[in-house]
Amino acid sequence: MTEPTGLKSWITTVDHKRIGKLYFWTAFCFFLVGGIEALLIRSQLAQPNGHIVDARTYNELFTMHGTTMIFLALMPLSVAFFNFIVPLQIGARDVAFPRLNAFSYWVFLLGGIFMNLSWFVGPLFHAGRMSVAPNGGWFGYANLTERQYSIGPNIDFWLLGLQILGVSSLAGGFNFVITILNLRAPGMKMMRLPVFTWMTLVTSFLLITAFPVITVALAFLMFDRFFGTHFYELSGGGDPVLWQHLFWIFGHPEVYILILPAMGAVSEILPTFSRKPLFGYTVVVYSGILIAFMGWGVWSHHMFSVGLGPIADAVFSSTTMLIAIPTGVKIFNWIATLWGGQIRFDTPLLFAVGFIAMFIIGGLSGVTHASPPADLQQTDTYYVVAHIHYVLFGGTVFGLFAGMYYWWPKMTGRLLSETLGKTHFWLMLIGMNLAFFPMHFIGLLGMPRRVYTYSPDLGVSDLNLVSTIGAFLIAVSMLIFIWNIIRTRTKGKIAGDNPWQGATLEWATSSPPAVYNFAQIPTVHSRLPLWNEPESVAQRAPSGHIHVPDGSWWPLVAASGLPLLATSLISGQLWLAFVAAAVLLVGIFKWGFEPFEV
């Protein structure tokens, strides 16, 4: 059977591999947008009293840089791999709910577009400038976000955009929990799951438990801003600190939502390239689960300067330090995996090792601000900016690039160039250390974060210039990666089924896989089927018709109801709310009654 091509086939697709690719390209575009925002920020700070952008624009840039990178780039890049790789790793033909999967993607895309439209629609709101982009920080602390202090639609775009994206994350989270629990191939017991799939499962549980919290927090804010309630407003008996508790109860699990998938990818890559099974598989899996659980008990470490009192500070400090234990255990197991191996230094391994090396630094600076008194000097300074970027760039982004180089041949059938890949790696490693290492000093020497300008008297001008140079070096490394992708489309080496001699099921099928993934659903008897029992999972030509679900328009229709609903609120047009609700309901209704097979 042949795969349909053309625009319609992509818009209506419910194939997890195509949705994975859509996620990838969309998230990668947002990653570039967030990167351009970062370059503008760094240009402004390259020298004291910078004048590249004005204060308002700068505040929009750092808000949208954080929001974009977290919600529109890193999370969906992880989800791209959940989509493409997890069904293959567990030997399934698709996810449990293919149309819900398409719905998740369209909601993500439209939510991202909705939020970013705010850059251009100022005139519609008589703002006197082109941009009304969110400007309250990605953490959006009340009561600055209340209408009294943020009059324009900026914060509305942010809160409504995040609400839309939350729907996507929830739907995706449920889908992957159910997929992983129910669609495993025969013999694929839980403790035989590849670690990437395990971390996808853990992350999905975090998504469906953490997002309701931010949903509630944002609903309160929406009510405050639109309907005159006072959840975060002193005048009506509310309290701005409530927002901080709610936001960080979501926000800390969110950190693990961002890092666990990258840890999963690294746990796949290290064994493949050292030709040894993962050391301490059980411990690595359980420490991932433990990190996710413990992530719920540490939120107030983001609030050590709020004045919660010594008891709360001591408790949250202790719980935070405890998380360092399972994290450290993972790192030791990764090093032990390399130990005694035959390590091949292909690009995926370089990025995986870069992840470990940089994540250690981020983890250790994290321990220094797990101590509340020390944190009193560090919080809200560039020291924390350094920390978060060692964790999310040195950690998550390196882990995701490791995954890209590793799984690119599976997704496209062609290997990315090793020469360009290694150039990309070294430039990115040097660039990130130039960009982010000086920030430790910049912070300790007294520069707060989120400032559009700083005085030359602080003595941090040179360090800031170095940091800016590093940021542009990272940008150059991205251009090399993009060139690598373009070049590989036509000139890349044909990969074959298993170019890296990987051990897990995704390498048992063709590259790229046929629409049905596996001609025969494999039966597995071990954790590393392609190393231990290659013949039992080997694929033959399909023996007959293999059913895969048909495409559908309705997930897209239903998804488009959500940004319409948000638009009605932000524009104050009640009639639009009815149109939006109708679109949403018709989409869901038609989707629900769509014939199963056409």
Place this chain on the structure above:
Amino acid sequence: MHRHYRLIQRCLPGLLLLGLLAVGACAGPFPQTTLHPKSDLGFAIDHLFTGIFAWATAVFVVVEGLLVYALIRFRAKPGAPVPHPTHGHTALEITWTLAPVLILVMVAVPTIRTIFATQAPAPAGSLKVEVIGHQWWWEYRYPDLGVVTANELHIPVGKTIALDMTSNDVIHSFWIPAIAAKRDVVPGHVNHIVFKADTLGEYMGQCAEFCGDSHANMRLRAFVETDSAFNAWVANQKQPPVDPKPNTIQATGKDDFAHGACIACHTIQGVSAGMIGPNLTHLASRTTIAGATFPDDSIDLIQWVNHAPSRKPGAVMMDMNLPQANLQAIVAYLMSLK
């Protein structure tokens, strides 16, 4: 010398990674640094941080060393057999679980001690100062001394200071790295910092919590003074404002001020009672204006009075667009308010 030694010690991982940068970080005067504490509070925090930093450095060296060693030692050699498939090792797992536990105990014990030591209530006889955050300037009230001022905090050396802090609008964070560390300033809450500065001098600080358009311009100064200098400052602040001699430009300025828009927002004792902006009764005794962002001189004041929002984005004070003569007069008057 000791100080420099400590700073260099801290730069060590930097030297390992990027020697170049460490050199950059070890130069120059750093008026807002957290690394040269000048108070009991600052020293307690710095002492704790130095200890944790030493542990972090040790762990960094060991773990990165193991990683690099493994990468070099176990790189693939052509023709080598498939490595032995080790799956794990219980004793090792227990070891590298317990090792971090021990290190974290070494970090947690001094941490918790310092938490309670630094958050103890202020002893009786402390000098009380109320700090009120505004978008984007700081108001200080000395309730026992009857003094109200803005942006520049004056305190006596060697005396325990008790800051009671709150906000008039959004959340800010009060930060003087060398002497007072940092604490958020939250509307509806009163937060405390208790500290004793031990070295005379002028210290820089600024708001650390993002608080809107001009967050970057919400800066502050602290002057740690001898008792006699502090008492002289208090005595001067308690004086009524300087009254200009008749028929001077200052007198014209006072008249313009008293009949202009200024009075809606600013207090000059006996002249006006506005409560929105800083108290100007002794404006000329301060060294800076506009949230300690610009020097307190005629040139900057003239620009400020006529074009506040362009110098400080989002400023509530609007463009006054005064005729040149009135502007000169008002600024001359303000500059006379020692």
